[in-house]
Amino acid sequence: MAEIVSLSDGIAAVVHDGDTLVMEGFTHLIPFAAGHEIIRQGRRDLTLVRMTPDLIYDQLIGMGCASKLIFSWGGNPGVGSLHRFRDAVENAWPLPIDLEEHSHAGMANRYLAGASGLPFAVLRGYVGTDLVAQTDTIRSITCPFTGEVLTAVPALSPDVTIIHAQRADRKGNVQMWGILGVQKEAVLAAKRSLITVEEIVDSLDPQPQEVVLPSFATTYVAVAPGGAHPSYAQGYSLRDNAFYTEWDAISKDRDTFLRWMDENVMRRAPAA
Amino acid sequence: MTAAYTSDEMMTVAAARQLHNGTVCFVGIGLPSTAATLARVTSAPDVVLIYESGTLGAKPARLPLSIGDGILAETADAVVSVPEVFNYWLQPGRIDVGFLSAAQIDRYANINTTVIGSDYRHPKVRLPGAGGAPEIAASCREVVVVLRQTLRTFVDRVDFITSVGFGQGPGDRQRLGLSGSGPRVVITDFGILTPDPETCELTLVSVHNGSTAEDARAATGWPLAVSPDLATTDPPTEEELTVLRRLEATQGA
Incomplete structure (x- = not known):
């Protein structure tokens, strides 16, 4: 049965240096709050796996958490490049990164x-x-x-998969809906899992096209309201397209990037 | 009399005209997404738009910034998982048109979206990569490509084959076992190119108003073949332009 824990305890329990880590979410439900907590906990030498690395892996790569990336499309959707990813590949900054590239x-x-x-x-x-x-x-x-x-x-059989979902009940059953990408498969493929949710509720009222991950199939659940921002959680928030556009300028320059990460991630406490 | 318009607007309008009511289209990110949305809102309201995020039959009334924007899920006939969209819908050949863009294209319409430079491990420019394109290019019944035409994008040989057009020429698609028939048309800001039925080589068949075959040749990194029946593309209609501008003004909003 999944245990309900705080975000920081959950990350500390499932993510270790050297792990193969999956954080999925196809444009929708990207687990940013969890990614930020991994950066704050200073994890290193991770093999990051994700179809579309998006801003979340741009941040992890730029902060030196990763030594390898397994992926299929590394851009900022509708905007352009992921500059931290490019800087790592083209200039080995802050560290060289090994690529395993697929479709x-x-x-x-x-x-x-x-x-x-x-x-x-x-x-x-x-x-x-x-x-x-x-x-x-x-x-x-x-x-x-x-x-x-x-x-x-x-097969991909990661050490840990982390996803974000709309909600869970008190037993740790997780409910999600909308564009669900490859999250169910990614959780079931992993040795350990952590699912962050917008809220914990008494009962999971049915939703159109929902997927429920039963509590026995996951390891930890943590509450992280707004934990998908700047991506979105259908029914809870809208995609912050303006931030995706702003990220281009923030991430282009190493110092601007580091300053933004310091102010907006390193100095922020995780959600309780 | 027609209103003034840019070559980019002409390109998007010409690309949108490739889609028709009832066409089932797998829509790539960027220029294809703009053109597909324009087609659905203007001339082809019953075009079926499929995005790799798993949204089947999405009906966006404004331009999504990404292929996973909420408006696609909210307006779709069905939302399926990513393994399902590729395995059940694309792979068996259920999709008519794959609508793609590219960073580089060559005379046989092979596409590069991976790296610029000859050394994959040490690229001059690291591009986003394949996404869904290799299998879209392989398995859709046909492919439409839209991209701006310059000496950097229209190259004699692509630095990296991310998605196969006609390989090294006639017969290659059959030899490779690719089920779709490959690129049917390439739309640029200068004109429209189609593969020669004999040689598979991209041939300029239409120029947009204000461009010439010489302009297109000068923006092509190989000796570009030009059709003896070179046509001139119909300029954008008032409606096409008005709708396109309204869509672009509200992208991602």
């Missing part, structure tokens, strides 16, 4: 295999692209029934 279809199938307890997934993908030569975790496999050659990618 969305490949990453989604890697989570699916992890959640299913399988060693790999099969898809039609990557054929003819230069990704095959650069990424060792893209191989081919022959169908034992038809002889067709397909692509295989290994």
Whole structure:
């Protein structure tokens, strides 16, 4: 059964130096409050996994928390570059970062295999692209029934997955709705999990197209109201598109970035 | 008489005209998203827009900033998971048109969105990467590409093949086992290009009002083939321009 803990206790319990860490959320429900707490706790040498690194991994990379990134699209959606990610790849600042690069279809199938307890997934993908030569975790496999050659990618089985959701009940059952990306698969693929939620309620009234993660399938739940900002939590908040645009200028320059992180993350206490 | 408009506006309008009522379209981020939204709001209200965030049949009335904006989920016929959108909807060939942009494109319409520079590990410019594009380019029945045409974007060979157009030429898609027929048209701020049926090489078939074949050639990093029946693109209508400007003024709002 999931234990309900504070955000700082939850992060301390699940994220350790050297871990392979997944924080998913496809534009919606990105766990920013949890990411900020990881930065405050000073974790190092993380292998960060995420389909769309977004601002949250730009911040973790820029603060020196990561040594490797497994991903499929590293931009600021609708705005442009992730400057901290680019600075790490192009100039090894603040640290060199190793890349393991996939497509969305490949990453989604890697989570699916992890959640299913399988060693790999099969898809039609990557054929003819230069990704095959650069990424060792893209191989081919022959169908034992038809002889067709397909692509295989290994399962993702991270040490820990962290997601943000709308709410949980007092037993730790988690309810989420709206665009849910690959979060369910990412949680089920992980050894440990932490789900931050907008609120804890007595009962989970049904919502359209909801997904419920039963308490027995997760490790910790922590309350973090507004914990998806500047992304959003459908039913609770709107995406702060202005901040995504402002991030371009904040993150372009190393000193401006460090000053912003100091003022807005390092000096802020985590949610209770 | 037509109102004054920019070459970017002409490009977006020309791209929007590629979508029709009933077309099922997988929409990429950036220019394709603008053009697809314009098409749905003007000439093709019954186009079916699918985004990799898992929103099927989204009906945005304003421009989303990202492909996961709330307006897409709120207006969709269905919201599915990301594994589902790629495995159930894209991979089996259920989608008519993949609508993509690119940082670089070559004469065989191969697309690069990964790195600029010849050394992948030490790139001159690190671009966002593949996203959904490799499988969109492989499995949609056909592909429409929209991008600005310059010597930096229209290159003889892309620095990195992120998504396959026609590979090294005729027959390559079949050899690679790609199920879709590949890029049908490329729309730029100078004109419209289509692959030659024999050579697969991108050929200029239409220039936008105010541009010439020479302008397009000068912005292309290989000797650009020009159709003997070169057409001139119809300029944007009053409605197309008005709606496009209203959409762009409210992007992400």
